[in-house]
Amino acid sequence: MPHRARLLLIVRRGALALATSLLITLSGLMASGAARADALDDTLARFLADKFPESEQAIGELAAEAPPQAAAILEAMSENRLLFDPADRIVAYRNASGAVLNARTGETIADASGFRKVRVNNALRRAIEGATGSLTLAGSDPEKRIAAAEDVFKSRDAKAAPALKAQLARESDARAATALKLALAAIVAASDEASAADRLSAIETLRGRGDQDAENLIDAIDEKTADPEVKAAADSALASIRTRLMFWGAAQDLWYGLSASSVLLLAAIGLAITFGVMGVINMAHGEMVMLGAYATYVVQLLLPPSLQSWSLAFAIPLAFIVAALVGVAIERLVIRYLYSRPLETLLATWGVSLILQQAVRSLFGANNRQVTNPPFMSGSVHVGGLDITANRFWIIVLAIVVFVALQLVLRATSFGLQMRAVTQNRRMAAAMGISTAKIDMLAFALGSGVAGVAGVALSQIDNVSPNLGQGYIIDSFMVVVFGGVGNLWGTALGALMIGVANKILEPVIGAVQGQIVLLVVIILFIQRRPRGMFALKGRAVEA
Amino acid sequence: MSPQLDRIGLVFVVLLALAAVVVPVLALATPADSPFNIPPYLVQLLGKYLCYAILAVALDLVWGYCGILSLGHGAFFALGGYAMGMYLMRQIGTRGVYANPILPDFMVFLNWKALPVAWWGFDSFPYAMLMVALVPGLLALAFGWFAFRSRVTGVYLSIITQAMTFALFKEFFRNDFGFGGNNGLTDFKDLLGFPLQSSAAKAALFSASAIALILAYGAARLIIGSKYGKALTAVRDAESRMRFLGYRVENLKLFAFVVSAVMAGIAGALYVPQVGIINPSEFAPANSIEAAIWVAVGGRGTLVGAAIGAISVNFAKTWFTGAFPEFWLYGLGALFVLVTLFLPKGLLGLLLRPRRERAPTPETPALAIEEGADP
Amino acid sequence: MTLAESHNPTLTHSLLYLDGISVSFDGYKALRGLSLVLAPGEMRAIIGPNGAGKTTMMDVITGKTKPDEGEAMFDGRFDLTKLDEAEIAGLGIGRKFQKPTVFENHTVEDNLLLATKAPRGVFATLFGRDDKGVRRTIDRILATTRLGGLRARVAGSLSHGQKQWLEIGMLLAQDPKLLLVDEPVAGMTDAETAATAELLREIARDHSVVVVEHDMTFVRELGVKVTVLHEGAVLADGSLDQVSADPRVIEVYLGR
Structure with a gap:
């Protein structure tokens, strides 16, 4: 079937294009702000081909570069509103009110007769979704950037890595930078091919976070790596996190x-x-x-x-x-x-x-x-x-x-x-x-x-x-019995001991068993000191 | 025990024995439209009252004669009930929803593969009956051994028994405790091969409850009449005096407590096949306190009064909750208050005018130098 | 007990041996180094002002209170500080309380029955049969304590004096080696007091007795060795005439 043959060809060519474009993207990251306008033109030009791999490439670049127009373009594309004019080599989109705007400049185009829709398939839609996510990474609100980074930290989506790195390079907010580093570290932890250096820096970052998630991620690195240096760093980080977590x-x-x-x-x-x-x-x-x-x-x-x-x-x-x-x-x-x-x-x-x-x-x-x-x-x-x-x-x-x-x-x-x-x-x-x-x-x-x-x-x-x-009468009475009759300090100490003991026993042996243990302790305690911890002693009291 | 009280007890036993024969006859041998016919639901209801009466007699043995206001008797009752319920569950066999020959439905539902050890042997009726007595008895033994040796008395003991009940109440609610969790045990089919829904089984259970009540009363009466019974009452009135006389007070109390717990367990075992379900709510602390008010209404330290109290309060409950469901709790609450304030000796106390000068009420410490923890 | 102590002749020949007993309640020292030796068959009167530690001493002997320090031995062999009330009663120490404590809801006869020397276990009392010997003992005690006509009465309905006597009767039924009697004549008429003294002397013929009493006439009537307690220790002992001549005793009693 010729159709399938063409598809195969496209895929092969696409893979090649992806590799080259990765190189381009990386070099683009190094480039100064002035170079960005050209990069955007190159990116938009890819849509003119109206081929899925080319479009995907363009989406990736939009996400990585995060030009101001990117959000509108991606949104239009996901809703089938992205257009291109193969003759004049212009990319545009139709806005909600039906007007057609130039994607590059935002100018209204009066005559949209030569425009065709850029085709979108499901794979592209997924790519758009991912790109939109990483776009928020580049947003102006640091809180939103942190939230987006935390989303990536949870999803460990490797596709977000370039965007994360890009944003990290220009990040000015310290908290957002930390969140970005953590998200990158999470991606490294989830990856099977990360380099030893990446892993070491990921471990260092995660160690700083020091919570249950960090522990799990470092554990994952520890399992994947064979490098003794990484292993040692992971073990030391794990020990430190565990102590901290325990505390x-x-x-x-x-x-x-x-x-x-x-x-x-x-x-x-x-x-x-x-x-x-x-x-x-x-x-x-x-x-x-x-x-x-x-x-x-x-x-x-x-x-x-x-x-x-x-x-x-x-x-x-x-x-x-x-x-x-x-x-x-x-x-x-x-x-x-x-x-x-x-x-x-x-x-x-x-x-x-x-x-x-x-x-x-x-x-x-x-x-x-x-x-x-x-x-x-x-x-x-x-x-x-x-x-x-x-x-x-x-x-x-x-x-x-x-x-x-x-x-x-x-x-x-x-x-x-x-x-x-x-x-x-x-x-x-x-x-x-x-x-x-x-x-x-x-x-x-x-x-x-x-x-x-x-x-x-x-x-x-x-x-x-x-x-x-x-629900409270029985426990209250236990407190009073434990603390001794007629002594508020005793009551306070009784409440403290029963409350804390309950919460400490609960995770170890279960809530109900904890109560039973406490009950036995109280009975034994009454035997030792029938009138509580702070009871008055002597014959006068007993008469 | 006064001879007068024994006469009332005798009348009560004779009436029970008659009922054990007459009720089944009227229920089974008369046509449904006959005015003498007792419908199955009524037989079941009366049987339930008798089970409560056994529980009341058990409680009176420790409270009326030994001063131990146990708020754990509802738990002993429920444990006996669960032991019976487990036997009935195992009898369902392949007739359950999941038709598993070994595992009860709820275990299949929870995706359990094997029968928990606690359930082993419950397909055998004699073993189940042994457990009906043994489980509450051993719990009472362990708990009482601790508490009495520690000289926990009075309200302290009451509250600690209530705490025990409360702990069991919560434990039985848990699914992984292995006794059906929230839903408890139900959908029973038959007992010793007799279908529980049949009128004959209901009548037989009624008679068994009546006989069990007679036996419980008789056993308690024999205990009270012995020198041990006198010693028990003496412990109630002047515990430390008994110690100085050389009695091991904790052992005296422990024996009564265990016997009483076993009685309560048997009552629970008879109760479950009649009501067709046992679930954790039977452990509710409120149930145990309610049993105490039955005893108080009938007359503490009279045995027969306790039984009468249980039957009459529960009759009132059935009627009230049918006629004015909103007001039953007001009524029950008022009963607690009014009986303790105005009728400390209960209905029988009202009936039995003391023959001589008034004796002090048992609760008043007869000893000035009482060393118990009771304030 | 060490070997040296076991050769202590005072200990081995005593029925009751208290040495250096101290008890304190929340800093208040009820007994401070009390020592007392009672020979078998002896009757002793203990006197002393309020707060001298008389009742606390009784509590220590009967196991109700554990001393902070000191030694309390019975019969030269049993360490009373290590036993509880019931075990001590089982050794043969009976106690009569200051305020008469009888089982108020039981008949006079049942009170004596519960006190009678017999196995005290649950099953022994549960299945025990009526014993002719026990009946006779009870009859005898009822006669001694002049309560014969009241045997079926509920003890709660007895007069104060009758209760005191019933309690002494219960002590007799217990047949202990040592009787501790706390103020037996408090609230009694003169005639009753005299009769009680006579009764105690009679009892003392085959029992050792420790009597705590305020009433000097009564103590004189007993005619036995007297020990004076003051502030938790022994102040003096000897015959009543001897101790009443002791200037320290006079000072304590008269406050000079």
């Missing part, structure tokens, strides 16, 4: 642990107060947290859009008040009558928690409610290899603030003094004229109010739903 990994785990601890602390510290003072376990404590979260949701509903970014300033006091009032109601109506019967208090407050959950479900519906983060609590910051989300960060701050505030209340107010007296020896405190009933009530208000504030924090990271509190 940042541990730091990230620690951060997650700290974040989990802060949530635990917020949820548990109120429980530590109510449990510490009265020795009763309030199973509805989780529902105080839940009410706080719903208070945040209500604030978000009611606030006008102009005040939305201040929503937390309204939500925190409202959550405290709502939860404190409900807490006092529970204490006055139920718990007060059950002081000598802790197990029955547990059951009764569980009943209260069911009622509260159902009440919220009736009011707000059973579905999750969405609370949006205020602007300062969204987004995240990278510190080295660490990823720090703003909402988690502010929750840690809130936990510290609440902790310090509570310490001040307990240490510096007469209410705090009386509360500590009741915690340590209820009968003696009563004998000294402290109204234990009043202290109980106020302690309950305080503990519940703090739980409400915890709810505000949780609404920022968790779904707001009627059973929000259920």
